Amino acid sequence: xxxxxxxxxxxxxxxxxxxxxxxxxxxAGTTTEDTANTxxxxxxxxxxxxxxxxTEETTDDNSGAVVVDLTILKEADDSMLNTYSMIxxxxxxxFTDADGNAVSDVTINTAGxxxxxxxxxxxxxxxxxxxxxxxxxxxxxFYAVDGAPTYEGEIPAATDETKTIRLSTTTSxxxxxxxxxxxxxxxxxxxxxxxxxxxxxxxxxEAAKFGNADLILVHSKSQEEEFVNAGFARVIDGMETERLxxxxxxFVLCGPSADPAGVKDAATVLDAFAAIAEGKYPFISRGDGxxxxxxxxxxxxxxxxxxxxxxxxxxxxxxxxxxxAGMGACLVMAEEMGGYILTDKATFLTFVANNGVME
Amino acid sequence: MNLYxxxxxxxxxxxVTVPDLTLQAGTLYAVIGANGSGKSTFSxxxxxxxxxxxxxxxxEAGLRVGYLPQKSYGYRLSVLQNLLLVNQDxxxxxxxxxxxxxxxxxxxxxxxxxxxxxxxxxxxRLFMGWYDLVIxxxxxxxxxxxxxxxxxxxxxxxxxxxxxxxxxxxxxxxQARRLADHALYFHKGQLLEQGPAKxxxxxxxxxxxxxxxxxxxx
Amino acid sequence: MGSAVEQAVQLIASGDRELLNILSVTxxxxxxxxxxxxLLGVPLGLLLGACRFPGRGxxxxxxxxxxxxxxxxxxxxxxxxxxxxxxxxxxHLLFTVEIMILAQVVLITPLLTSHMETYVAQxxxxxxxxxxxxxxxxxxxxxxxxxxxxxxxxxGYLLGFSRAIAEVGAVSMVGGAIAWKTNVMTTAIMQxxxxxxxxxxxxxxxxxxxxxxxxxLLLSLLQRKVAS
Numbered sequence: 001x002x003x004x005x006x007x008x009x010x011x012x013x014x015x016x017x018x019x020x021x022x023x024x025x026x027x028a029g030t031t032t033e034d035t036a037n038t039x040x041x042x043x044x045x046x047x048x049x050x051x052x053x054x055t056e057e058t059t060d061d062n063s064g065a066v067v068v069d070l071t072i073l074k075e076a077d078d079s080m081l082n083t084y085s086m087i088x089x090x091x092x093x094x095f096t097d098a099d100g101n102a103v104s105d106v107t108i109n110t111a112g113x114x115x116x117x118x119x120x121x122x123x124x125x126x127x128x129x130x131x132x133x134x135x136x137x138x139x140x141x142f143y144a145v146d147g148a149p150t151y152e153g154e155i156p157a158a159t160d161e162t163k164t165i166r167l168s169t170t171t172s173x174x175x176x177x178x179x180x181x182x183x184x185x186x187x188x189x190x191x192x193x194x195x196x197x198x199x200x201x202x203x204x205x206e207a208a209k210f211g212n213a214d215l216i217l218v219h220s221k222s223q224e225e226e227f228v229n230a231g232f233a234r235v236i237d238g239m240e241t242e243r244l245x246x247x248x249x250x251f252v253l254c255g256p257s258a259d260p261a262g263v264k265d266a267a268t269v270l271d272a273f274a275a276i277a278e279g280k281y282p283f284i285s286r287g288d289g290x291x292x293x294x295x296x297x298x299x300x301x302x303x304x305x306x307x308x309x310x311x312x313x314x315x316x317x318x319x320x321x322x323x324x325a326g327m328g329a330c331l332v333m334a335e336e337m338g339g340y341i342l343t344d345k346a347t348f349l350t351f352v353a354n355n356g357v358m359e
Numbered sequence: 360m361n362l363y364x365x366x367x368x369x370x371x372x373x374x375v376t377v378p379d380l381t382l383q384a385g386t387l388y389a390v391i392g393a394n395g396s397g398k399s400t401f402s403x404x405x406x407x408x409x410x411x412x413x414x415x416x417x418x419e420a421g422l423r424v425g426y427l428p429q430k431s432y433g434y435r436l437s438v439l440q441n442l443l444l445v446n447q448d449x450x451x452x453x454x455x456x457x458x459x460x461x462x463x464x465x466x467x468x469x470x471x472x473x474x475x476x477x478x479x480x481x482x483x484r485l486f487m488g489w490y491d492l493v494i495x496x497x498x499x500x501x502x503x504x505x506x507x508x509x510x511x512x513x514x515x516x517x518x519x520x521x522x523x524x525x526x527x528x529x530x531x532x533x534q535a536r537r538l539a540d541h542a543l544y545f546h547k548g549q550l551l552e553q554g555p556a557k558x559x560x561x562x563x564x565x566x567x568x569x570x571x572x573x574x575x576x577x
Numbered sequence: 578m579g580s581a582v583e584q585a586v587q588l589i590a591s592g593d594r595e596l597l598n599i600l601s602v603t604x605x606x607x608x609x610x611x612x613x614x615x616l617l618g619v620p621l622g623l624l625l626g627a628c629r630f631p632g633r634g635x636x637x638x639x640x641x642x643x644x645x646x647x648x649x650x651x652x653x654x655x656x657x658x659x660x661x662x663x664x665x666x667x668x669h670l671l672f673t674v675e676i677m678i679l680a681q682v683v684l685i686t687p688l689l690t691s692h693m694e695t696y697v698a699q700x701x702x703x704x705x706x707x708x709x710x711x712x713x714x715x716x717x718x719x720x721x722x723x724x725x726x727x728x729x730x731x732x733g734y735l736l737g738f739s740r741a742i743a744e745v746g747a748v749s750m751v752g753g754a755i756a757w758k759t760n761v762m763t764t765a766i767m768q769x770x771x772x773x774x775x776x777x778x779x780x781x782x783x784x785x786x787x788x789x790x791x792x793x794l795l796l797s798l799l800q801r802k803v804a805s
Contacts, residue, residue, distance in 0.1 A: 095662045103662040107669065166672070175772045180756075195672060197753040198768075211661015212671060212753075326771025350772065408706050426710030432703040435725055444721075445711050481707070488712060 068352050070335050074253040075345065077269040079299065082291070082344060083145060084173065085224055085245040086120065086217045088113045089208050090234035106211035111156070112165035112192060113214040114236045119186050121151040121246060128185075129247055132178050137349045141176055141249055148246040149239050158191035165194045168205075168213035170291055171326055174198035176346030200290030208232060220291035251295055252348060254331075255281075255340035263340065273299045280319040282339030284330050287322030296342040360384070360491060360524060361419055365411035367404050374400040375548045382492065382524040387515070389539030389556065390528040393571060396545040399429065402494045402528045418492070425490035425523075429497045431481035433469030438480050441469045445487035455483040458513050459506075474501040482510055486517050493517070493525045499534065511538055532575045536560050544568045585780035595756065600784070603742060603761040606674055610681035611737035617686045618737070619723075619730055622693020627701035627722060637694070643687035648680075652750030655680045659751070672753040677761075680747045685737040692736060696729040697722065731800045739789055 074080070091108040119125055126144050133141035156162075173179060174196060183194045197207060201220040205227050208216045218224060224243050227233060233242035253272055255263055261281045266272035276283055277300065286293040289308060300306045306313050306320070313320050321339070323330045327347040334341035362380040366373060375397030382388065392398045403409045404417055406426035411417055418424060434441055438461055442452040456462045459479040464472065469480055478501050485493070495514065499507040515538060518525050526543075529535055535542060535556070542559035544552040546567045552559050563569050588596050625637060657663050659671040670676040704725055708718040723730075745763035752759035754768060762785045769778040 097660075097662045097664065098657045103666075106661045106666065108661070171771060193757075195753070195755045195758055197672070197755060210656075210663075211666065213661075328772040328774065329770060332775075347772065350774070406710060408709055423712060425712060426706075428703070428706045428710055430703060432707040434704070434707075434721055435727065444713060444717070485711060490712070494710075 068335060069257050069338070070254045070331065070341070070348075070352075071257045072252045072345075072348065073255050073259055073263045073340075074266070074269050074272050076250050079269050080251040080253070080295070081248060082219055082251045082295065083221065083245050083248040084142075084217060084219045085221075085243045086117055086215055087224060087227060087232075087243050088117060088215045088234045088236045089211075089213055090232055093209075093232040093234075094230070095209070095211050103211070108211070109162055109165055109214040110234070111162040112158070115155050115158075115162070115190060115192065116165050116167070116186065116194060117215060117236055117244065118151045118153065118155050118238070119190070120182070121149055121244070122155075123150055123152070125182065125186075126150070126246070128182060129178060132181055133176075133346070133349070136177070137353065139345075139349060141346045141349070142178065142247040143249060145245050145248050149241075149244055151238060153238060155190055158193075163192055165192055165215070166213045167194050167196050167215055167217060168207045169196060169198050169217040170201045170204050170219060171198045172219070172290070172292060172344040172347055173217055175327065175350065176344070177350070178346070200286070200288045201294065202289030218291060220294045222294065223291075249345055251292065251342055252345050253340065253342055254334065254348060256338045261340065269299060270301070274301045276340050277301060277304055277316075277319075280316075282319050282321065282334075282337050284334040284337065284339045284341045285320060285322045286327065286330055287324045288326075290327075292327065292342060292344060299342070360422060362405060363415065363417050365404060365413060365415070365417050367400055367409060367411050373548055375404070375545070377401060377550050380550075380553075382526075383541075384491070384524055385518060385522040386540045387518050387525045387527060387538055389535035389542040389560070390526055390545065391530070391532065391535050391542060391560075391571075392545035394530070395547075397548040398528050398543075398545045399496055401545065401550075402426070402496050402526060405492070405526065406494050422492060423488075423490045425485050425488055425493045427481055427485045427493075427495045427498055429500065431477045433472055433477045433480060435468060435470050437466050438469050438472070439465040441480060442484050442487050445484060448487065451487060452483075455486055455513075459483045459509060475503060475506055478502055479506055479510070482513065486513065489521060490523050493523050494528070495525065496528045497530065498527070499529075499531075507534070514538065532560065532572070544571070546571070582780075582783060584776050585783040588777075588780055589784065596781075596784075598757055599760050599762055599765050599781075602674060602759065606677050606681065606748070606761055607738055607741040610678045610741045611685060611734055613678065613682045614685035614689050614737045614741075615730070615734050617682070618689025618733065619693055619726075621686070621690040622729075622733075623697055623719075623722060623726070625690065626694040626697025627705070640687045640690050640694075643683075644691055646684070647746065648684055648744055649746035649750065651680055651684055652747030655683075655747070655751045671751065672755055672759055674752070674759055677748045677752040677759060680751050681741045681744060684744065684747060685740050688740065689733045689737050692733045693726065693729055697726060700725050728800070731796060735793065735796050738792060742785065742789060 088110070089108050091106060091110060095103040095106045097103050126148070129142050130140060130144050133139055169179065179196055183196070187193060197213070198204070199207065201218045201223055204216055204218050205223055207213050208227070209232060228242045235242050253263060253269060255261070261272070261275045261279050263272040263275060266275055285296055293308070297306060297308065304316070306316070310322065313322065321333070321337070323333055327343055328351060330341060331343060331348065331351045333339070360382050362382065364377055364379045366376045368374060390398045390402065400409065404411050406424055408426065408428070434444070436444070438456070439452060442455065443449070453462070456465055459482060461476065461479055461483065464476065469477070472480060478498065482498055498514070499510050502510060511534065514525065514527070517523070527535070527538060539556040539560065541554065542556045543550055544559055544563065551565050552563050552568050558564070559568065563572060625633060625640070655676060656671065658665045659668065659676055660666065661671070670679070701722065704722050705718060708721060713721070743763060745767060748761055749764045749767065752761070752764065754760050754764035762781055766778045766781045766785070769775070769781065
């Protein structure tokens with residue numbers, strides 16, 4: 001009997017904790033967590049009620065925080081161009097193991113990579129990609145790059161050997177839902193299985209250098225060129241270059257709707273960033289070597305000297321936060337801190353749409 | 360049967376030194392002495408639980424030795440199953456349980472028994488087997504008077520039935536006097552005196568044993 | 578919070594195929610890894626707890642060290658070993674459930690070994706002394722010791738299972754959190770959270786908790802049966 005009581009208590013505490021976590025979406029949440037915790041410990045039978053009340057309370061107290069305040073302040077600026085490229089991994093690349101010794105027999109599914117890349121470059125697929133998002137967000141998320149390579153040939157069906165394709169991509173591509181929308185159609189038509197790993201661009205490229213991907217789909221020109229120059233890339237059939245830029249969209253600069261830094265009225269994005277730095281308004285940086293992070297670094301006034309190196313922004317920590325986290329987590333942080341943030345549009349729209357549900 | 364001389368030390372401390380001994384079948388030996396006199400260590404070495412310093416065997420090869428540790432342990436099985444661990448003679452198990460008055464607890468998990476019940480169960484369990492030499496280390500330490508009497512009766516009966524030699528380690532002089540044919544007196548790790556119970560337990564030769572008797576015997 | 582619960586219920590009720598896949602991968606990974614760890618940890622714990630042999634102290638220290646290895650480090654080592662350029666690349670195990678199980682076994686086994694060893698060390702003395710006194714065979718003594726250890730075996734399995742189901746650092750590294758293949762509940766929660774999709778994360782977390790609770794309840798019921 002005692003055991004049962006203990007169980008009920010444990011269960012209610014857990015639920016109480018969850019109530020606290022739930023509230024975290026809206027506010028800092030620690031206080032709610034504590035309250036919920038104590039309340040439920042005292043009265044295990046009324047767990048559900050307590051959990052409910054806990055949330056309601058916070059909702060009432062911070063009703064403003066529930067609706068996303070973060071808004072797009074600058075977009076479609078040429079310096080915010082976000083170009084996605086795919087690169088096939090070269091099986092003859094100068095692979096090295098963790099100790100720097102050359103490794104020659106790395107297994108790369110070249111035929112599979114070719115098939116997927118060719119398929120993505122089909123005019124029909126491009127059409128699908130550039131229309132993606134209309135339904136869900138009322139906004140297209142990707143545009144076709146002018147003069148992007150196209151493919152009109154045949155695509156071979158999968159064989160046992162070419163069946164599994166390892167695609168290393170960035171979180172922003174994966175999170176936009178584009179791949180989840182496109183890939184099943186490819187898999188169904190030709191019998192392949194695409195295994196998508198997503199990480200920041202830096203890590204995504206690193207995975208390929210470790211021989212763990214057959215192709216990469218990323219959005220950081222400098223890192224891509226480095227990858228190509230180091231000999232890791234391969235020109236696929238019917239194409240002229242290793243790096244195939246085919247889709248683009250814009251990064252957007254978001255911030256609190258009140259826009260204390262006056263970003264909206266800045267002439268260019270560069271001016272906007274300068275204004276944020278000038279007024280020391282809170283800014284959240286991904287800080288994780290992702291494509292978004294790389295782009296952000298290129299937008300600060302040169303004299304600040306902000307780079308990936310933590311030393312370089314040691315003097316700015318009063319307003320510059322290097323989060324080392326995914327886009328979504330950074331957006332939450334920006335929302336809570338009333339800060340500015342550079343994000344890809346797709347993730348931002350998901351974020352907003354999702355918070356609508358949470359309300 | 361012969362027991363061979365041995366010394367047992369813990370670290371640099373010699374716990375007990377014993378000369379060669381000869382034990383008679385069908386005889387009950389009381390092993391007495393004050394706390395820390397080495398009687399328990401002696402019994403544990405003979406039982407094979409501890410190995411002597413020389414690591415040479417202390418009993419004849421092939422000798423079947425049964426041993427009841429001071430702290431009885433009830434395995435996580437029923438009382439009856441504990442007894443049947445030794446052999447499958449259900450009839451004997453029933454008799455023994457009857458003898459130690461545990462028949463009504465035959466199905467109870469042995470690890471849930473009280474201290475006194477565990478001790479009685481352990482004795483019955485030991486007596487399921489047949490041995491040339493049996494060693495009981497303070498079998499009645501956690502028992503009330505009634506159980507002690509039961510145990511003593513059963514022990515005597517076992518010796519006469521099976522004709523084994525039995526070493527009874529006890530701190531109770533009265534118990535030794537009630538049961539023993541012979542006695543061994545230990546003092547500070549030495550076997551100071553041995554012989555018929557009538558002598559050792561009543562009129563010992565050595566001074567230490569006389570003192571022990573005058574202290575406990577009145 | 579209310580909406581998260583609602584969403585969790587909806588997710589389960591709708592039989593969302595991806596969720597079902599995540600659940601089955603999670604179950605496969607946690608059940609097999611904790612079972613394998615149990616099969617390794619119980620004998621090892623018995624050996625270390627009940628037997629005195631040269632090198633035992635060293636093994637105990639080694640085990641304790643392994644217990645302290647952060648899961649991410651374990652994941653990283655496996656990642657490097659089984660990467661396309663790693664020395665064990667020919668096994669083609671990276672980003673499979675098998676290697677996730679392997680990494681989990683490496684993480685959990687020391688835990689179970691230590692759990693078992695601590696308990697067995699306490700009871701081995703009296704169990705063996707008594708068995709020796711009754712003239713029982715070594716095999717019978719071993720079985721008795723195993724029988725005496727029912728409780729730590731059950732609680733150890735529970736410990737291993739909850740560790741396996743809750744672990745994220747190692748499995749995300751070696752599994753790659755690939756949808757439909759190696760994505761488990763924890764990595765999925767991480768993905769959703771990183772995406773800013775908290776309600777789905779919480780919904781999954783809730784399912785994880787209920788699963789864990791159910792497992793615990795089941796085991797404690799079983800345990801009560803075992804104990805009596």
